[in-house]
Each structure stands twice: as structure tokens, then as C-alpha cells.
Amino acid sequence: MAFVIFLIPCFMVGSDLALSCQNADDFVGASSPGDIVIGGLFSVHSEMLHPEEDPIKPVIQNCAGFEIQVFLQTLAMIHAIETINNSTLLSGVTLGYEIYDTCAEVTKAMASALRFLSKFNSSEDAVEFKCNYSDYIPSVKAVIGASYSEVSMAVSRLLALQLIPQVSPASSAEILSDKIRFPSFFRTIPSDFHQTRAMTRLICESGWNWIGVIATDDDNGRFALESFGVQAMANNVCIAFKEMLPAYLSDSTFHTKVDQAIENIVKEKRVNVIVVFMRQFHVLKLFKKAIERNVNKIWIASDNWSAAVKISTMPNIRQLGTVVGFGFKNGDISSFQEFLRNLHKKPTENNKFLREYIMLLSVCAHLEYHDFQRCIANQSQDNLLENDGSKPHIWRDDFLNANVEPGFIHSTMLAVYAIAHAIKGLCKDRDCKDPSAFTPWELLEELKRVVVIDGDKEVKFDSHGDMSTSYDVLLWKEIDGHMEITTMAEYDAEKGGFIFEDEEKKKDFLALKKVQSTCSQPCSPGQVKKVTESPHTCCYECIYCPENHYSNQTDMDYCYRCNNKTYWAPVNSSTCYRKTIYFLAWTDWFAIFLLLLSAFGVVLVLSICVIFTKNLDTPVVKASGGLTVCYIILFSHFLIFLSTVFFIDIPTEFKCKTRQTLFGISFTLCISCILIKSLKILLAFSFDPKLQNFLKCMYKPIPTVVTCTGIQVIICTFWLIFRTPFVNQNFSIPRAIILECNEGSIVAFGIMLGYIAALAFICFIFAFKGRKLPENYNEAKFITFGMLIYFIAWIVFIPVYATTFGKYLPAVEIIVVLISNYGILCCTFLPKCYIIIYKQETNTKSAFLKMVYTYSSKSAGSVAVSQASLDSKSSSFRAIVTDSCKTENDSVNGNCHFQVPGQSLIKGKVLPQNAARTMVRKRVSSI
Numbered sequence: 001m002a003f004v005i006f007l008i009p010c011f012m013v014g015s016d017l018a019l020s021c022q023n024a025d026d027f028v029g030a031s032s033p034g035d036i037v038i039g040g041l042f043s044v045h046s047e048m049l050h051p052e053e054d055p056i057k058p059v060i061q062n063c064a065g066f067e068i069q070v071f072l073q074t075l076a077m078i079h080a081i082e083t084i085n086n087s088t089l090l091s092g093v094t095l096g097y098e099i100y101d102t103c104a105e106v107t108k109a110m111a112s113a114l115r116f117l118s119k120f121n122s123s124e125d126a127v128e129f130k131c132n133y134s135d136y137i138p139s140v141k142a143v144i145g146a147s148y149s150e151v152s153m154a155v156s157r158l159l160a161l162q163l164i165p166q167v168s169p170a171s172s173a174e175i176l177s178d179k180i181r182f183p184s185f186f187r188t189i190p191s192d193f194h195q196t197r198a199m200t201r202l203i204c205e206s207g208w209n210w211i212g213v214i215a216t217d218d219d220n221g222r223f224a225l226e227s228f229g230v231q232a233m234a235n236n237v238c239i240a241f242k243e244m245l246p247a248y249l250s251d252s253t254f255h256t257k258v259d260q261a262i263e264n265i266v267k268e269k270r271v272n273v274i275v276v277f278m279r280q281f282h283v284l285k286l287f288k289k290a291i292e293r294n295v296n297k298i299w300i301a302s303d304n305w306s307a308a309v310k311i312s313t314m315p316n317i318r319q320l321g322t323v324v325g326f327g328f329k330n331g332d333i334s335s336f337q338e339f340l341r342n343l344h345k346k347p348t349e350n351n352k353f354l355r356e357y358i359m360l361l362s363v364c365a366h367l368e369y370h371d372f373q374r375c376i377a378n379q380s381q382d383n384l385l386e387n388d389g390s391k392p393h394i395w396r397d398d399f400l401n402a403n404v405e406p407g408f409i410h411s412t413m414l415a416v417y418a419i420a421h422a423i424k425g426l427c428k429d430r431d432c433k434d435p436s437a438f439t440p441w442e443l444l445e446e447l448k449r450v451v452v453i454d455g456d457k458e459v460k461f462d463s464h465g466d467m468s469t470s471y472d473v474l475l476w477k478e479i480d481g482h483m484e485i486t487t488m489a490e491y492d493a494e495k496g497g498f499i500f501e502d503e504e505k506k507k508d509f510l511a512l513k514k515v516q517s518t519c520s521q522p523c524s525p526g527q528v529k530k531v532t533e534s535p536h537t538c539c540y541e542c543i544y545c546p547e548n549h550y551s552n553q554t555d556m557d558y559c560y561r562c563n564n565k566t567y568w569a570p571v572n573s574s575t576c577y578r579k580t581i582y583f584l585a586w587t588d589w590f591a592i593f594l595l596l597l598s599a600f601g602v603v604l605v606l607s608i609c610v611i612f613t614k615n616l617d618t619p620v621v622k623a624s625g626g627l628t629v630c631y632i633i634l635f636s637h638f639l640i641f642l643s644t645v646f647f648i649d650i651p652t653e654f655k656c657k658t659r660q661t662l663f664g665i666s667f668t669l670c671i672s673c674i675l676i677k678s679l680k681i682l683l684a685f686s687f688d689p690k691l692q693n694f695l696k697c698m699y700k701p702i703p704t705v706v707t708c709t710g711i712q713v714i715i716c717t718f719w720l721i722f723r724t725p726f727v728n729q730n731f732s733i734p735r736a737i738i739l740e741c742n743e744g745s746i747v748a749f750g751i752m753l754g755y756i757a758a759l760a761f762i763c764f765i766f767a768f769k770g771r772k773l774p775e776n777y778n779e780a781k782f783i784t785f786g787m788l789i790y791f792i793a794w795i796v797f798i799p800v801y802a803t804t805f806g807k808y809l810p811a812v813e814i815i816v817v818l819i820s821n822y823g824i825l826c827c828t829f830l831p832k833c834y835i836i837i838y839k840q841e842t843n844t845k846s847a848f849l850k851m852v853y854t855y856s857s858k859s860a861g862s863v864a865v866s867q868a869s870l871d872s873k874s875s876s877f878r879a880i881v882t883d884s885c886k887t888e889n890d891s892v893n894g895n896c897h898f899q900v901p902g903q904s905l906i907k908g909k910v911l912p913q914n915a916a917r918t919m920v921r922k923r924v925s926s927i
Contacts, residue, residue: 027100027115030074030351034096035433036423038081038416039116041145041155042074043067043104044353046281047249060111063103065249065281066360068403069308070147071353072340073169074099075400076409077144078351079339080416090424093432098140101353102151104248104279109151113158116140120435133162137436141443142167142419144412148279149173149220150247156185163441167418169411172303173223177464184444186465188414189303189328194493196228198326198471199275199300200235201496206512208273209237209538209555210519214261214286215277218247224277224302236555238519238538240271245282254285262289265297272517275300280308291316298515301325306474307405312483323476324512326491328407329469331455336409340400361399407472414454414467422447468493475508522554525574529557544572547734565731579731582807583739584648591648594814601641601822605634608829611836618843620832624677624779632705633673633828639666640821647810656725656741661716663817664752668712670824671759672705678766678783679704712755719748730805738807757794760787782827789823 029044046065081095100112117127120137130136142165146152152171159166160183168176168187176182177191203211213228215221225242232239243261246254265274274297276283283305291314298321305311306325348355364375423432425446430437451460459467475488488508490499500506523529523542528551530541545551549559550569562569567576584591612630615621624630639662646659719725723745730738743749767783797816804812835843 028098029101029353030099032096032350034094037096037098037140038419039140039143040077040097040099041102041109041112041143042070042099043147044070044101045103048103048105048108050250060108069405071357072400072404073408073412074353076336076412077416079336080413084420089420093427102146104148106151106154109146109155113155116143117162136162138162138164138440141440144415146171149176150218152176153219156182160184163444165440165444165447167415169415170408173220174227175223177466179464186447186461188411188467190469190493191466192224192227195303195326196231198491199228200231200237203237204235208517210240210270210517211273211275212241212265212271213239213275214243216247216279216282217244221277238536240268249281258286258289262293265295266293270519272515273298277302280305280311283311287314287320291319296321299323303327307407307485309403312476312485317483318478325474326471327474328411329472330406331410333406333409337401418450418452421452422450524554525552526572527551528559529555547571550574550576566737568735579735579737581737581739583650584807584810586649590811594811597818598641598644602638605638608833609634611833615836619845620835620843624832629673633670636666636670637821637825640817644814644817647814651727651739651741653727656727657720664716665712667756669709671756671763672708674783675759675763676701676704677779678763708759715752715755719745723748732805740809760790763787782831786824786827790820793819
């Protein structure tokens with residue numbers, strides 16, 4: 001069983017003077033028969049009049065506020081249908097239409113939608129209630145409209161009952177893309193998501209972040225405001241105030257709300273940019289009050305009114321400031337403009353909107369352009385009924401063309417063509433002259449797949465029922481004293497950017513940036529925002545970025561840290577600077593000074609080597625251990641001087657590993673050789689048999705040197721293997737990087753130095769015991785002094801090295817190396833060189849024997865015997881012996897007469913005179 005609803009909605013309209021409608025056809029605004037009928041819903045009037053009597057009766061009232069722009073959309077729909085009928089697109093199938101005026105009221109639109117749902121060919125205009133509408137044939141197959149999103153939402157829910165396709169050329173609310181709630185809704189424009197994103201992009205690129213928003217208090221306004229709020233928050237744009245104006249002009253609080261909105265705009269002096277999501281008639285009221293209050297701002301217009309000629313031609317509109325908005329992409333509407341020029345030839349019997357427009361022309365024809373426009377908007381249908389027939393009919397060709405909004409006209413015609421192409425797809429194998437050939441839900445499925453040629457490109461609906469067309473960025477610009485709506489740029493919805501046709505238009509865009517609309521002054525690079533107590537993140541103070549942090553853009557929320565330790569930044573910096581790299585360079589004056597000292601040391605070593613080579617057979621050279629030992633010691637000194645070169649210039653892995661190793665092994669070799677010499681001296685002058693036997697066992701020159709040096713080689717090898725030195729970047733100085741060698745292991749470094757110190761200490765003990773031997777040929781006291789210099793230098797080095805940092809740290813080690821090396825070199829070789837060069841008379845065998853005699857005389861008559869030895873292979877002088885020779889000649893001839901007291905004390909033993917004399921003679925003869 002089916003329930004039937006009978007529909008007879010009507011209202012007083014047109015030239016019929018009847019105060020009540022007689023049938024449902026009086027409810028239709030414009031119609032034309034056809035094989036397939038398409039419905040239309042347009043807000044031709046801006047408001048519906050509400051009676052003041054009480055109680056209110058359920059009667060649909062007349063409307064007021066004739067909207068020229070929406071009237072033109074109805075004409076665009078009619079023109080598109082007529083063009084299709086006159087073409088071969090549908091192959092003889094004609095399209096009809098029924099267009100209704102919603103008066104921007106949901107209630108009125110719902111009444112029209114019920115008419116669309118009524119069963120085809122039903123004389124009672126009845127809507128059957130059924131559980132399954134799959135075979136149901138309503139009076140229309142599709143609907144174009146509505147003009148506003150709030151109306152479309154309500155109508156779409158009703159049409160979804162029978163899945164009648166609804167294609168809107170103007171409803172842009174983002175929620176309408178939800179196919180679960182609005183399964184049969186399509187539109188030939190982008191959703192508000194793209195529009196609000198485009199607005200936010202414009203605001204961000206212009207440097208604004210403190211704006212106001214005004215919207216109508218309806219579904220369209222609230223959803224647009226919500227979408228814009230999300231986009232604004234994501235892009236750090238703050239909304240200083242939100243004003244919601246009543247959706248209907250008949251609301252008694254409308255004017256109060258407008259005054260309040262203007263008051264807030266005036267009060268918020270820092271807000272110079274205002275986004276407006278409102279209908280055209282709301283904007284007219286708002287701007288009228290704003291002009292009275294001398295408000296001058298930048299107004300960002302939504303697609304509802306961005307191309308509204310009736311607003312751009314308001315008196316004193318230029319006083320409001322700059323209007324920039326987003327309009328739907330234009331297409332070719334030349335055929336429609338030609339249609340308008342011939343509109344006066346069209347019959348008006350079935351088009352009450354056209355008939356009303358002609359009546360309005362008659363009433364307002366005597367006025368100037370804008371007054372004429374305002375007159376049309378202010379006339380109610382009741383007034384027209386009173387004046388009907390009293391005025392002659394007058395036609396103005398220019399008025400309609402001047403009020404064309406190309407974006408809306410193009411999207412309306414595109415909606416009709418989309419439906420027509422879907423019908424064409426269904427009619428390939430059906431006789432569509434029969435209205436029951438297909439059902440609306442079949443047309444809906446075909447519409448999802450339809451492709452329409454729009455100019456030079458193909459367009460289609462996406463999965464959300466939207467057409468992804470772009471926006472035109474419109475700028476209201478005064479040209480020759482008139483406000484013109486110009487296209488400044490194109491917004492690509494897919495890529496999210498602006499496209500400028502030429503530099504002149506780009507200059508217009510850049511001019512917008514001159515206006516500031518910020519809560520706080522922008523923080524310059526080097527500063528960062530510090531949020532104050534304000535709930536808005538756009539209200540802040542600017543503070544400097546701390547050291548080693550920077551900000552390279554304006555209004556940054558935080559400072560970036562310099563990305564690694566090789567960069568630094570001062571306070572209030574907009575960039576990071578590369579830290580200066582410091583090291584002891586070749587060109588540094590101190591490095592040059594140290595290198596000169598090392599070079600001098602090398603020259604000194606080579607000079608000593610030459611001197612000793614030329615005086616190979618002299619007693620002094622022989623007393624130094626012979627040329628081989630001297631060469632080894634001098635070579636080690638040369639390597640020590642050479643090691644200082646590796647402490648200078650840019651540290652490398654090779655330098656870091658080489659310098660300490662080379663120094664350590666070379667110094668150890670030097671000390672080992674000197675240790676052997678000290679041991680030899682002690683052995684030569686020791687008369688204690690037990691000590692002599694011990695020293696003879698210890699005195700193994702080559703094994704001792706190899707062993708001592710080998711231990712150091714092992715220490716350095718383990719050091720290099722397990723904890724090898726490496727190049728280190730020292731960041732202890734804020735703005736500099738010190739390239740230095742990290743020793744890898746302080747313990748290994750300490751063991752290496754400690755081992756050298758141990759050898760030096762043993763050498764010092766041996767040398768100290770022989771310090772009182774004959775002067776000219778005794779090295780012991782000079783070795784002792786050299787070891788003291790070494791100890792003093794390295795004892796001072798330890799605290800200095802531990803407390804010093806910077807590029808001169810290697811210089812500290814170079815200094816101590818040079819001091820200790822110079823000390824040992826000079827104490828070991830310079831006294832001998834002095835004797836060789838300046839006291840050649842003492843560097844003879846006879847002088848040597850005389851020195852022995854002198855030393856013996858100073859012993860107060862006692863025989864002080866020091867161990868001596870002469871190497872038979874090298875013939876080098878191995879010992880110094882004291883004896884009591886009368887004269888030098890006797891010494892030379894070997895005829896010494898020992899005049900020793902009756903007894904001689906040797907190591908606690910009393911020797912008879914003859915025994916002492918025999919011992920000394922044997923030692924002298926061995927020499």
C-alpha cells in the first residue's frame with residue numbers, strides 16, 4: 001500500500017492579480033515542455049516576506065529583492081537547454097525545464113523539491129511513499145541548483161530519497177562532498193576547501209596573520225568559517241574576531257548585528273584584512289554601513305559576491321579600500337551574451353521571472369544606473385502587483401550584460417551540459433522520447449562517468465561529485481573613475497599556487513603586501529616569537545636568538561640551532577657562520593721561531609758530526625766512545641729535532657701518529673747510548689772488585705741499547721695499535737675549532753714519557769757517581785747536568801701542558817723537546833768541541849798523561865785509581881787513569897817513577913807501596 005501526498009503549493013506572483021493561486025502551475029517561475037524535464041532551483045529573490053499578524057499561518061508568502069545575477073543564471077540554464085535542443089547532441093530528444101524561485105529560503109526550496117518528487121503524469125501532483133523507488137518515474141529527471149549551500153543541503157537530502165541527480169553551479173560548502181550524506185549531489189565548481197585554502201595562501205603570501213571574518217549564520221557560512229579556521233590555524237593565521245550575521249534580511253536583529261560588526265572592525269585597528277563569507281544582499285548592507293563609518297580595509301571576497309557588479313558599482317565603494325576575491329573560472333559565454341541581446345524578443349508567458357524583470361524596468365527605468373539597480377532590488381512582488389499595467393514597458397539592453405558574472409553563468413551552463421551528456425549516454429540504446437525510458441538513479445550513475453568538453457579541455461566529476469576547476473583571483477580596481485572587476489591571477493587548485501599572466505598583474509598582487517595586518521610587529525631574522533598572555537599565537541614579543549642559534553625568516557616560532565659544531569652564531573643572528581679553524585701554521589711567527597730553533601739544532605748536529613769526523617783519532621773523540629757511538633747519538637738528536645716538524649701545520653693522522661713515536665724512540669735511543677757511556681765511566685774508575693764484577697756483567701753496549709730502545713718500540717707499537725692518536729676538533733672556544741692531535745691514550749703517552757724518564761734517571765745516577773773524575777776528559781758531570789736540564793724541562797712541561805689549550809698547545813711540547821734536546825746535545829758534545837777547536841794542545845796523548853799526573857797529585861798522595869779500558873779494535877780511549885809521573889817526557893817514554901807514600905788506601909784496603917805501584921803501572925800500560 002502506498003501513501004500519496006497531494007501538492008498544491010502556490011504564491012502570489014507576476015501579473016496575475018489574484019490574491020491566491022488556483023493551481024500548482026502558479027508556483028513555477030519558468031517552464032518549457034520537453035521529452036525529459038530538468039528542474040531548476042534559484043534564489044531569484046533575496047528574501048521572503050513574513051507577515052506581522054499573529055498567529056502565523058502555513059502560507060508561502062511573496063518575495064522581495066529581485067536578484068539580477070541569479071535571474072541571469074536562470075536565463076543561462078534556459079539558453080543552454082535551448083542550445084542543446086537546437087543541436088544534434090541528443091538526436092531529436094528535447095529537454096524541458098521547470099525553474100522555481102527559492103527566495104533564499106529553505107522552506108520555499110523544500111516545497112519546490114516536493115514538486116520534483118511528484119510522480120510523472122500525476123494529475124494531482126502526488127508523491128507516493130514507497131519502500132523501493134527503483135522503478136519510480138518522477139516529474140523531473142535531474143535538478144540544477146540551488147544557489148546557496150544551505151538550501152542545497154536540505155534539497156539534496158530530499159532528492160536523495162529517489163536518487164534524483166542534483167547539479168549545483170553555486171553551492172560550494174565542503175560538507176556537500178560527503179557522498180554518504182549527499183549521494184546524489186554534484187557541482188560544477190570546486191568545494192570551499194579549495195577556496196579557503198586559496199584565501200589562506202593569499203593571506204600568508206601577503207604577510208598577514210591578524211584578520212577578521214564575517215559570515216552569515218547559516219550552514220553555508222558556518223561550514224565556510226570552520227573550513228577557513230582550520231586552514232588559517234594550519235598556516236599560523238589568527239582570527240581576531242568572528243562576526244555572524246543573520247542569514248535572512250527579515251531577521252529583526254540583522255541591522256543591530258551589522259552595526260556591531262562594523263563597530264568591532266573600527267575598534268580593531270590592527271586588523272586591516274577582513275574575509276567575508278556572505279551573500280550579495282548581506283554584503284550590500286554591510287558595505288553601506290562601512291562606507292558611512294569610513295572603514296578602509298582589504299576585503300577578501302568569497303565566490304558568492306567576488307564578481308557582484310551591483311556591489312562594485314555602489315556609490316563611494318572606493319572608500320572601503322581594496323577588494324580581492326575568488327571567482328569561478330570563466331568560460332566562453334559569448335553565445336549567452338548574444339542570447340541576452342535578443343532576450344526582449346522572447347515570449348514571457350512561461351517565464352514569470354522575465355515578466356517580473358520587464359515590470360521592474362518599467363518602474364525603475366527613469367533612474368541612474370546604480371539607483372536603477374537598487375530600485376530593482378528593493379521592489380517587492382506586492383508593489384509590482386499594485387503598479388502592474390500603470391507603466392509602459394521599457395527595455396534596457398545594457399543592464400543585463402553589465403551585471404553578468406561570467407563564473408556563475410559558465411558553471412550553470414556547464415551543469416546543463418553535464419546532464420545532457422549523461423542523458424546522451426543513456427539514450428544510445430533507448431527511446432528517450434518516452435519519459436519512462438530511464439530512471440533518475442540510472443542517470444546518476446551515468447553522470448558519475450560523464451566527460452564534458454569545456455573549451456579546449458575535458459572536465460568530469462571526481463569521486464566527491466566536484467569538478468576540479470580553478471579559481472580566478474579578482475581585484476576590484478578603479479579605472480577611469482569606475483570600479484572594474486579585473487582578473488589578477490589564476491589559482492591552481494591542484495598545485496595550490498597563483499599563476500600570473502603578466503608582470504603588471506603581479507605588481508598588483510605585490511602591492512597588497514604593503515598593507516600590514518598583524519597583531520604584533522614582525523620579528524626580523526635573528527629574532528624569534530615569544531608568545532604573550534594573549535590566547536592568539538599571532539600576538540607575541542620578539543626576542544633575540546641566543547648564541548649558536550639563528551632564525552633566517554621573519555616571524556619564526558623558534559630558533560634553529562647551528563646544525564653542527566663546525567658553525568656558530570652570535571646573539572641575534574640570521575645565519576650560522578663557519579667557525580675559524582686554528583692550528584699552529586707554518587706562517588705563524590711563533591712556529592717560524594720554533595722551526596728556526598729546530599733548524600739550528602740540525603745544523604749544530606751536522607757541525608758536530610763534521611768536527612768529530614775530522615778529529616777521529618784524538619783522545620777527546622776516543623774518550624767519547626768512538627765515532628760509531630757519537631754518530632748514533634747525533635743521529636738520534638737529528639731525529640728529535642726533525643720530530644718537531646710534525647707538530648706544525650694542519651694535523652693529519654700520519655702526523656699525529658708519527659710525531660710522538662719518532663720523538664719517543666729517538667730520545668730513548670739517545671738516552672740508551674748515554675747510559676752506556678755513564679756505565680762505562682763508572683766501570684773504569686771503580687776499584688771495588690765486587691762492584692767491578694757487577695758492572696762488567698751489566699756492561700753489554702749493543703744488547704743494552706737494543707733492549708732499552710726495543711722496549712720503547714714495543715710501547716709505541718701497542719699504543720698505535722690499541723689507542724692510536726688521531727686528529728681531534730677542539731670546540732672549547734665558542735667561535736673557533738682547534739685542530740689538534742688527540743694522543744688517544746694519556747696512559748700510553750705517560751708510559752712512553754715515564755720510560756724515558758726512568759732511563760734518564762738511571763743515567764743520571766751513574767753519571768753523578770763519576771762527576772769528580774779528571775775534568776778535560778770526563779763526561780760524567782756534563783751528562784749529569786744534561787739530565788738535570790731534561791728533568792727540569794719535563795717537570796715544568798707537565799702542569800703547563802695540562803693547563804694550556806688552543807693552537808699553541810703543540811708549541812709547548814715543541815719547546816720542551818727543544819730544551820731537553822739542546823740541553824743533552826750541548827752538555828754532551830759542546831765541551832768536547834770546545835777542546836777540539838780552541839784547546840788543541842790538550843787534545844794530545846802527552847797532555848792526557850800530564851792530566852793524569854795532575855789529577856794524581858791532587859789526591860794528597862793517595863792513589864785514586866779509576867777503571868780504564870782501551871778498545872784494541874777501535875783504539876779509542878776507554879778510561880782515564882791517574883798515576884804519579886814525574887815529567888811529561890817520562891810519561892811519554894813510559895819511564896814513570898811512582899812516588900807514593902808507604903801505603904795507599906783503596907776501597908777500605910791498605911795496600912803495600914809495591915802493590916799499589918804495580919796496580920797503577922798495569923793500568924797505565926793498558927792505556
